[in-house]
Structures are given as C-alpha cells and as structure tokens.
Amino acid sequence: MNGAPVVAGLLLAAGGGRRLGGRAKALLRNGGVLFVERAADALLAAGCAPVHVVLGAAEAEVRARARLDGCALVSHRDWESGMGSSLRAGLASLPPEVDAALVALVDQPGIGDEAMARVRGAFVSRETLAAAAYEGRRGHPVLLGAAHFAGVAREARGDQGARGYLRGREVALVECGDVATPADIDEPGDLADLP
Known part of the structure; x- marks a missing residue:
C-alpha cells in the first residue's frame, strides 16, 4: 500500500423509524443538531x-x-428492505481506491468522533476487521477492510448488516465505553434519554 490508507466513512441513515411512528431517524434532533449531521x-x-x-x-x-x-449522498430506494440493503448500497458506492470503510449508524447519537477515530485507528490492512466495544461487547462503528466488502455484501440481508459475516471471524475490539454510549434510538421513549 503506497501512502496513507484511504478509510472511508459510511453512514447508514436510510431508516424510516417505524417504531418511532414513521419519523425518519436522520431528521431527529439532539441539541438542535440533526442526527445525520x-x-x-x-x-x-x-x-x-x-x-x-x-x-x-x-x-x-x-x-x-x-x-x-x-x-457524498447515496440514494437508496429499497431502504424499507432493511439495514442489510443499505449497507450493500453504501459499499457499492465507494470508489475502488478505498482501503476500508468505517460503518456508523445514524441512530446512535452517543457515539462521536473520538470513538470513531479509535476504531479507524485499528486499520492495519485491507484485511482488517475491527469494531468498537462497550465493556467488552462488540458494537458500532465497525471497520471493514476492503478485502471483506464482497463477502459482507453477499451476507447482508434484512435488518442484519455485517453481523452474519463477522460471526466466527477474528474482529479486533477497540474499547470505547469511556468515550461513547452505544444506545440506539428506536422508540419514542429513547428520545427522553438524550443529553
């Protein structure tokens, strides 16, 4: 690999918030800022x-x-089929020079740039698989080396992103519990817990 690695950010922000009464998660606000921003x-x-x-x-x-x-904004018309198809669309949109993708979810506002930078820093090669951990439990964001893009895309279905592909593979865990909280905003009650 010549020069610095190209690590793309891939934000999955297509969900319709079915359990939130149909409010698109990208448009939810925390501290006056849209989740997607x-x-x-x-x-x-x-x-x-x-x-x-x-x-x-x-x-x-x-x-x-x-x-x-x-x-870069990626239109995903089949978003209702689940996160798996959003992940496939996102991976397909990345240019060929990308060495890895750091995959984040729009509905986890407690995960900021410090945790993302830690996981991004786990990149070693295009074979790298790494993920944030919270008290030892794997979570997001997830770093996928480009060598895994095709395999992840093959197995990403329904509401499962890379989970099926990662099962049984060696994934480097990067503890982030001291700088981030991984809670998903899925239901109206979850909004009350926002800082």
Missing part, C-alpha cells in the same frame, strides 16, 4: 474520507434540511 461530522472529524451517507426515508427532506458538506 452529527454522525457525518463525527466521521469527518475522525479522519474518514470520503464520507458516504446512505439516504432513503424522507430523502428529499434530508437533502433540503441537512448540512452535509463534504459528504
């Missing part, structure tokens, strides 16, 4: 480039309202 900014601040944002539910509104400068 917060997560994209964290990937950029962690040193990821390029950053691709997969959009689906309320895409037109997200494009109109969100400040996503420096990001």
Whole structure:
C-alpha cells in the first residue's frame, strides 16, 4: 500500500423509524443538531474520507434540511428492505481506491468522533476487521477492510448488516465505553434519554 490508507466513512441513515411512528431517524434532533449531521461530522472529524451517507426515508427532506458538506449522498430506494440493503448500497458506492470503510449508524447519537477515530485507528490492512466495544461487547462503528466488502455484501440481508459475516471471524475490539454510549434510538421513549 503506497501512502496513507484511504478509510472511508459510511453512514447508514436510510431508516424510516417505524417504531418511532414513521419519523425518519436522520431528521431527529439532539441539541438542535440533526442526527445525520452529527454522525457525518463525527466521521469527518475522525479522519474518514470520503464520507458516504446512505439516504432513503424522507430523502428529499434530508437533502433540503441537512448540512452535509463534504459528504457524498447515496440514494437508496429499497431502504424499507432493511439495514442489510443499505449497507450493500453504501459499499457499492465507494470508489475502488478505498482501503476500508468505517460503518456508523445514524441512530446512535452517543457515539462521536473520538470513538470513531479509535476504531479507524485499528486499520492495519485491507484485511482488517475491527469494531468498537462497550465493556467488552462488540458494537458500532465497525471497520471493514476492503478485502471483506464482497463477502459482507453477499451476507447482508434484512435488518442484519455485517453481523452474519463477522460471526466466527477474528474482529479486533477497540474499547470505547469511556468515550461513547452505544444506545440506539428506536422508540419514542429513547428520545427522553438524550443529553
């Protein structure tokens, strides 16, 4: 590998928030900032480039309202089929020179640039598999070396992203529990827990 590795940020932000009454998660706010903006900014601040944002539910509104400068926006029309198809669309959108992708989810506002930078820093080669850990339990973000893109895409189905592919493979865990909280915002009650 010549020069610095190219580690892309891949933000999965297509979900329609079915359990949130159909509110697109990308458009939820925390501290006055849209979830999609917060997560994209964290990937950029962690040193990821390029950053691709997969959009689906309320895409037109997200494009109109969100400040996503420096990001490539990926239209994903089949977003209702689940996170697996969003991950496939995102991986397919990345340019061939990308050595790895740091995959983040839009509905985890407690994960910021410090945790993302730690996991990005686990890159060793295009064979790397790494993930944030919270008290030893694997979570997001997940770093996928480019050698795994095709395999992940083959196995990503329904609401499962890379989980099936990672099962039984060696994944380097990067403890992030001291700098991030991995809670998903899935139901209306979860919004009350936001700082």
